[in-house]
Each structure stands twice: as structure tokens, then as C-alpha cells.
Amino acid sequence: MKKAPRARRAAAKTATATGPRAGGEAFQKGLQALAQYIAREGALPGRAVVERLPDGTEHRTGIWIGNQKARRDRLDATQLAALAELGVDWARRVGSGPVVLLPPERSGHRASPTHALSARAGPRP
Template identity: 65%
Template structure:
């Protein structure tokens, strides 16, 4: 008895009728007669009034269709988005219930649990790649110092733009007197290539480091 509001049978608007009798006072003002009518409805479907159970008619209808699919031999794992019943996408609804499991009340969880439905496992969050963030702060300053040291080395050695690369143990003295371990720095940049920002890779490629110009 969870028909959509627009449902009709034998030219009778059964959906609207059910909506009307679920409203407060919908079974009449006489409490004895209202109780008798409620009992008659419950004899047809104990869940005829989902609002009293703290969920919607829409939820009850999808739950009923899911129960029917399972009774016909379907497995919960096979009811995926796109699996329908009477025009309703039961697979998509089921996926939503599993994903929003904590939003369901205890009775809803219990009913789905009896059908073999379980809470969806928590999705593992993938940390954003450093390469997507614009470099800033101390890391950016350290990188710029390395670029300056490499460019200075190439200019002095006559290899500017030609790919001249100092050895691993080379230390370059910057104009401010800082000793920069340029050789080690280049090795480190290569090892962390996939974490460098595109602008950093471009700067290295301009100084002739071929590995910075190729796709990771």
C-alpha cells in the first residue's frame, strides 16, 4: 500500500485516496470507527502508514520493490543502479541507502539488514597531488635557489641552455655567499618529479634537464 500519489486502478485514484487517509483525521472523526478502519488497513498491509514508522511512502515503496526482487531470487550485490521495478530505479535507491546508512533510523537499518543489505564501506580519500598546488613558502624559495644555482653554474661553464649538469657532489656558491649543494638538489628534484608543479618542471626543462620535459 505504498502506491504513488498519482496511481489509479479501475479508474479509482488509489494513490490520492491513500494519501488522504494517512493524514491526521483521515480515517474519520469517530475514534472507534477510525480504529476499526486502521485495523482493516493493517490487515492488508501492516506498513500502510509509513509516516507512523518515521519514513516516507517513497522509501516504503522502494523497500517493497527491493523485497520483491530478492524474493524472486536476485542477490543484493546484483541490484545495482539501473535495475528497475515498475519504473523505479531500485539499484540506485539501494546504493543511496548503503551510502547514507547512518541517516537511516534503527528500524530501517534492521529491515534492510534482514534482507542482507549492509552499510557501504567508507571510501578511501586520496590525498591531492602536490603537483596540483601552486608552490609557495619555504619550498618555493628553496626551489628558486636551486634554479639560480644551476643557471649560474651553466653560465659560468658555458653550458647555458645546453644541459650542462654538475656532478652529485658539486656545491655552488650563490651571490649572497650561501653554499648550495646543487648536485644533490638536482638528484632530489628528479626523484620527486611527480610531485613538482608544472611551472617548476618547465623551469628545469629550460635548463636542459631532459627528464623534466617528459611525461611521468
């Protein structure tokens, strides 16, 4: 028996200037949902947050902000500035190297042996 010839695949769509790098619709919708959430709650959303937009659609804002952080090296300057304006700290620090968080200084507080800087300080007396 002879096999039927395979159907050809449709040509791939070409990218347009209105894609995600140009601040496309999806990014703007996420930004709108994030701004709405921050205005109401005063903080960034957790991963499970789903925000209802004025047009009645739901946006998975918590997942969206996590995805933006994971892809922050591919966001353009305008997108990063928009996120930074809403108070997203990591959007301000792109390209500045790793961020090291230190505990707040307290009188009489000594760094624990597992503290990241304790290896530089030398052995404890």
C-alpha cells in the first residue's frame, strides 16, 4: 500500500513591531492589573493572585510578575521603567550584578557562621 503524501505546514507568522518587545498588549494588560493591585493592596502580589480588570477579564497577575522577573533581561528600558515606577525593586537593578541582602544592624549583633560575609571577616575570637 502506498502512503498518502503529508500535508504541508503553514508558513510561520512573522514578528511585527507590536510584539512584546515594543510594549505589546499583553504587557500593557499585565501592567494595568499590577497597578490596580498595588493601588488597592499597597504591595506586590503573591503568585496565586488573580486580578479582575475593569473590562471584566481576569489576569493572573502573580504569575505574570514572576514571569517578568524571570525574563527581565529581555525587557526593554521602557518596560523596566514602567515596572520600577510601580515599585518593583528588581526592575531598577537590572545589570548591576547580584543583590546581597544583609540583616539589619542591631547593637551587640554578630553575624552567624553561615552568614555570607562571615568568611571574609575571618575566624571568631
